[in-house]
Amino acid sequence: AQSVTQLGSHVSVSEGALVLLRCNYSSSVPPYLFWYVQYPNQGLQLLLKYTSAATLVKGINGFEAEFKKSETSFHLTKPSAHMSDAAEYFCAVTVGYGGSQGNLIFGKGTKLSVKP
């Protein structure tokens, strides 16, 4: 079975600093990986996804993530944090399409705070 581990339940950065949110996955077959963002009292919005094409994936709002098979990682980065980036971020994994294999398994989330 696949799983996701997000390192750090809370991350705090200064405005303009690098954002790095860590995600490691476990999967016996090639995974599909996702990052979602949740703003307070809202639903989840897809930031970006890796579906076995390019290993460096660019998403919305200046975020990107790199799939590293050797490290089983899919860390999320943004070069310069903005106050509006303050939210909770979820990494998710699945191994395929259809039926239970298509179900997303979520990490426990990382809350990002951005200091002025």
Added chain:
Amino acid sequence: NAGVTQTPKFRVLKTGQSMTLLCAQDMNHEYMYWYRQDPGMGLRLIHYSVGEGTTAKGEVPDGYNVSRLKKQNFLLGLESAAPSQTSVYFCASSYQGVIGYTFGSGTRLTVV
């Protein structure tokens, strides 16, 4: 173009009461899901459906039932609510498995 609509948005139940949460999508998606979100636990799958008339258990199905009588609707039922079911419930839909989940805005349920 409403996407995924959840009703109600908020609800307070007494222990032992029953209720149904409704999820409606207008994107003609085959797959629908119910998740619960608890602090520090991420999202956990309760039940899912891969098409009209089908349902299956997810990671935490106990205490919940679901029905998918119509393709556009996925209902989540609590027959006898317990305080442990206090949570935020999210519905999602997708065309084909992982090709883009669309989430609803959530239902905040408190069981007292």
